[in-house]
Amino acid sequence: MEDLELLNNTFELYMKKGKEAKEKGKYALAKRNFLLAGETMMKIAKISQGKLKEARLDRARRIVELSERMETSTQEKKKNEGQCEEDDDVKKWQQAEIPNIHFDDVAGLDDVKKAIKIRMINPVLYPDKYKLYNKKTGGGVLLYGPPGTGKTMIAKAIACEVGAKFYAVKGSDIVSKWVGESEKNINSLFAEANKQDRAIIFIDEMDSLLGKRGVDTHNDKRVNEFLQQMDGFAGRNPNLLLLGATNRPWDIDSAATRSGRFSQKIYIPLPDAKARKFMIEKNMKNVPVAKDFDVDKIVDATEMYSGADLDELCDRAKDEPLLKAIETDKIVEVTNKDFDNVLKVFPPSVTLKELKQFEDYNKDVESLLKKKK
Ligand SMILES: Nc1ncnc2c1ncn2[C@@H]1O[C@H](COP(=O)(O)OP(=O)(O)OP(=O)(O)O)[C@@H](O)[C@H]1O
Ligand SMILES: [Mg+2]
Structure with missing residues (x-):
């Protein structure tokens, strides 16, 4: 090699x-x-x-x-x-927009929403109150959890709720560009976001960008430089929020999650029954369904399915009735049987083993927090 x-x-x-x-x-x-x-x-x-x-x-x-x-x-x-x-990244940064996804569109995750409101939304909306209580603001939040659970969606919803421009970057993209050019690009990203009244920098695949140090000198250099820039910009501007997301939180260097950086880690789990029901109902809204269509049966059968899986499931369940509707030129209703047929061939994308890895990591994070208290 x-x-x-x-x-x-x-x-x-x-x-x-x-x-x-x-x-x-x-x-x-x-x-x-x-x-x-x-x-x-x-x-x-x-x-x-x-x-x-x-x-x-x-x-x-x-x-x-x-x-x-x-x-x-x-x-x-x-x-x-x-x-x-x-690299036309600078132009890309300039085109950032305020997303149109609201907190209410995100199913379940009530505790997560509350934590995010306290940490990210309210300081921007009520700065005077935060001053009065001498509450700390700034720093970043790291969302972690299995794929397709709504991490990107929540990040966009936060931007929408506070009216912030949304700057999304992928860790792996930055790394591929880091050699030579990407210090400049990262700098331009922070500078551009810093110019806005309100902005969110969202770093997806954080583990690719801020991997553990001590293995590869280029990674170490990159981690150090990124953290330096982050410290320089983010702390000074309360209206510039930093959010990271990852499916591999255990791979992130601990310096990145130090106090004042991505210090709050929030677990985004697979959806519970209530959240699954919300998502399936939303997906089937205004779609012709059978009179005896029973959402709860689908909810019970989709225990390990992520939000993204449920989107896919609902979409596939519509295939057969839709084909028949085209053939017969009549309205053909979607039934529970259509869902059952798809469920037989479409297992959840997250395995039990992967889920256990997250739950174990989450337990470690929580026990660390308890010790701090
Ligand atoms: N909690 C949720 N509420 C509503 N829809 C959801 C939720 N979770 C996932 N979805 C649906 O799944 C899609 C994918 O979710 P999203 O891209 O936010 O997942 P992610 O956690 O960022 O995944 P990855 O880790 O693969 O990046 C969303 O566009 C949405 O349609
Ligand atoms: Mg995502």
Whole structure:
């Protein structure tokens, strides 16, 4: 295996040379350097794992495409100038919007909503009251739990409730770009969000970005730099909220969850019966269902299903009646049998083993909190 650090340095060098050549209009030289940079990133991707591997492969492909766009002719020069920016993240940050998802759209999770109101929503809506009680504000919140349980949805709902612009970034995207460019991008993200009256920076896949230190020097450097920037910006502006989400909380470096950073960890569990009922009913609202359609039966049969699973289940259950409706040109109602047929072939996406890992981790977090009290 080639040394990751050496490959990263080589990559940085080729990118730098490519950019310098491009700026001077030496497109043939730029093309060659970008191609070498792309090949090096491909090598880095090959020794990476999981989402990080995908993100790096994607980046390698984009750099190779960039090299292909480097033309030597001066006629092409103008065209290239507008096209060849590899990273248009700054533009992306500028397009951030306030989402249109409300807290009431999020099923269940009453305790979670309460904790979030106290920690993130009320300080923004009632700053005077918080001052009066000398309540601490700022810092970030880390949402963790199995996939498809509504972490991203809650993050958007918080932004909507406080009227904040929503800046969403993926940990794996930042990491793939970190070598060379991404310090700049992270900086521009914080700076752009900081300019808004209210903003939320939402970092999905936090574990890819803030992994435990001591294994890979590039990871360590990245974690340190990110935390530094976070400390610098977030603490000073109470209207800039930081939210992280992860399916692998145990992989996150403990420095990231230190007091004043992502210090509050909130577990987003699989939906309980009440939440499942809410979601299924919402999914079937205004859909023709049989008179004896019994939601509770479906609720009972979907114990381990996540919110995302339930979306999929409801959608698939509509397939057969819909096909028949097209064939016969009549209204064909959805029945419990349609759901049963899908349930036979569509198990929950979270396994018992995975769930246990979360529950165990959650117990550790809670017992730590009790000790602190
Ligand atoms: N509590 C919930 N209330 C309502 N809908 C939900 C809830 N949880 C999940 N869903 C549905 O599932 C979809 C996926 O949820 P979301 O993307 O928020 O999950 P996530 O926890 O961020 O998953 P991942 O860990 O894979 O990123 C949502 O768009 C929504 O339709
Ligand atoms: Mg998500």
